[in-house]
Amino acid sequence: MTILRNLSIPLLIVTCTVGLIWWAFPEGLSTARTMGIVLGWAGCGLLLASLLLMLRETWLAQWLGGLERMYQWHHWAGTTAYVLLLAHPLVLAADVWPNSRLLAWQTLSPFSQGWPIWAGLLSLLLLMFGLAATFIMRIPYQIWRMLHFGLGVGVLLGLVHLVLLGISEPVLPILGLAVSFLGWRLIRDDFGLAARPYVVGSVKPVAEDIVEITLKPLADPTAITPGQFVLVAFLGPTFRDCGEFHPFTVSSIGANHEICIAVKALGDCTRHIQSVEPDTMVRVHGAFGTFLADRPPTPQLWVAGGIGIIPFLALLRAGPVNQPTTFLYLYRTEVDAAFLQELRALANGDQQLSLKALATGDEAPDFNSLLSDTQGLAHYECYLCGPPGMVAALRKDLHNRGVTPHQIHFEKFDFR
Template sequence: MSAEPTSTPTRAAAHRLVAPAAALSITVASVWWAFPQGLTAWRSAAIVAAWAGTGLLVASLLLMVREAHLARLLGGLELSYRWHHRCGVIAYLLLLCHPLALALDGWAEAPHLAWQTLDPRAQSWPLWLGWAGLLSLMLGLATTFAVHLPYRRWRSFHFVLGGGVVLGLAHVYVLLGNERLLLALLLVAALALGWRLLASDLGLAAHPYRVTQVEKPAAGMIEASLAPCAAALAATPGQFVLAAFGDGASYHGCGEYHPFTVSGIDRQGRLRVCIKALGPCSQRLQDVEAGVLVRLEGPFGSFLDDLGCAPQLWVAGGIGITPFIAQLRAQGCRQATTLIYLYRQASNAAFLEELAAVAREDPLFELLADASGEALPDVDRLLASVSRLGERQVHLCGPQALLAAFTTALRQRGVAAAAIHFESFDFR
């Protein structure tokens, strides 16, 4: 996200529209191509619902592709995932309307025809494919909303959604044959599923790195230094990578890709990432050792891109300090910058001594550190300490409750919404 006051926020806003526009274009093209003529109202509604749902399913697959250049084009990985989820849910509802509308069309002729339409036992195998696809979507979406499901089990069930898409497209293919639009949708779906499975989940497109050093900047947190084994990622401060840690001499990695914010970048392509113990995998990573092979995907995000020349206000809560320490380590401050750094207690304050040293040496950098404990901090008191608040570009990184409290307070003090930037990194 940008700190430019005019053109860059407009460009960022335009990028946020690319993902929904792409999904809408695929959906409208599908419905336009298959729009029924001369049919009854309910049968026409069934066909429109089926093709709209199919278009949204294919768009959902496209939006789940985990590739850095595509993610940037679509407004960021988190935004792509959000629209991937929305498209999947809407597609399922539309596809659920498809057999119901066909049943209502049969009801208009004879009630027993409506039941035959909904009874798979009375149908042929091409229609069984459609029912199997719909049931797979139902199972996959049900587990998507199960936020307390263990990650590995959640991911396994999530793959059922891909199977549902394949079955649904096979259902349409058997019924319609080699239609050009259908073949195009099948190709997009196959490429998206293939890329996600082979390049992303199996790591064939990942960059190999190796852990060279592990430090503990705070309680329940490590900072791992990673050196590239081949071509390095072109990461910038404010970005994050998806990392899968392998095994070491006395360490067994979980092998799953998880997002970690870059906390340091050097000219040789070496990276540092901060990992806080939040779940089973990140808990295990607290014991990672030097020599472990790491596969990285990305980089993703644009949180601190194009800071511009306006004065800055940075607000960091806990592990949210990582993009800001990366920026200070890479370039320092090019404009007046105030950092409000919030943590529960001194043992949780990562990089506090390093930040204090920067504040002593750099006249452009001001540090306001505050141990707020378990409760939300006194936002009014902290913002009252910031001079020229209305002129600043604000970047927030931390827990959702903290971001919401600061956003509300900033808006009440006249800070424009376009001047407030944050990334929540709350996707799985």
């Protein structure tokens, strides 16, 4: 089952790419021209797969091994498509270069070829800006979203470029699929058609700049297992500037399907959410995430940094652990230590759970000394959730202690 899940996305990408090349393979042309055209179709196939991989549907995420995995492949497929599409006109120009440099230039020039080439060039430009933004994490989220929207327009323009060149097979079916995937993402995910209505029940401060919010379902509740996250949009006039969906891990699941999320003020919207009032309407989409799912019955190391405590808290609130578990909870200062008392009480009542909680200040934690009394770490499954710096340092440290990459599982709190 795991093998099938691991292979699902590569198979999808290969099917889209090879299928399209096979369908539209040009016959009777020179090798270079054939290659130029094949590069274009391969780019189209990758873009199509990349569009499918940005859909936020729980069933799709389950098939494809989780939303985070889908996003990683979405980025990879988009970037590779861009490189291939950039090479496509260059190889076509190179084909005629030995016979006529003027013809080579005219192949690339929108001034001699008109609208089809303008559409192709504009498409490449939009793809370039959108992709560049994907890899600059410091760019504000709203600007990133705008550039990413432009990327979608770029894909459509690329296909319009082919229609203007008079190629209808297989362009029209691809255009239909691309429009469906983009529309699906916009209407079901971004406008929230796939989400369910909830209402804020209570809001409780649990540490400095962190509130825990109870959400009550107003219709069929979302199915969630401990450790998963949901996408939540707060509605109403006060949330007009940040009403988009934000990912939050569910901190507990009540018997009557109430759920709790804990929100740390990490930016404008999450700061605004700190003062949300009971009875505010929200929409909840999900649940997603496989971070703590399918854990083997071997000893485990859990490391949480700051708000990264939430998936572990959800699991412990759902019941005792089933295997020896060393749990390291790191926070900056005592006022940041959300849920510490509750965690201590849970650990006291659970023989298998050993909790170490530590205020690290602004210093990077010294994992060598923190893990010095954990014997046989190389046989542990390790689960990490916290700031990217902490996760990166710890992965390196664990690796040096003989823990293999497939024993290390981590949840990113900053995917885009």
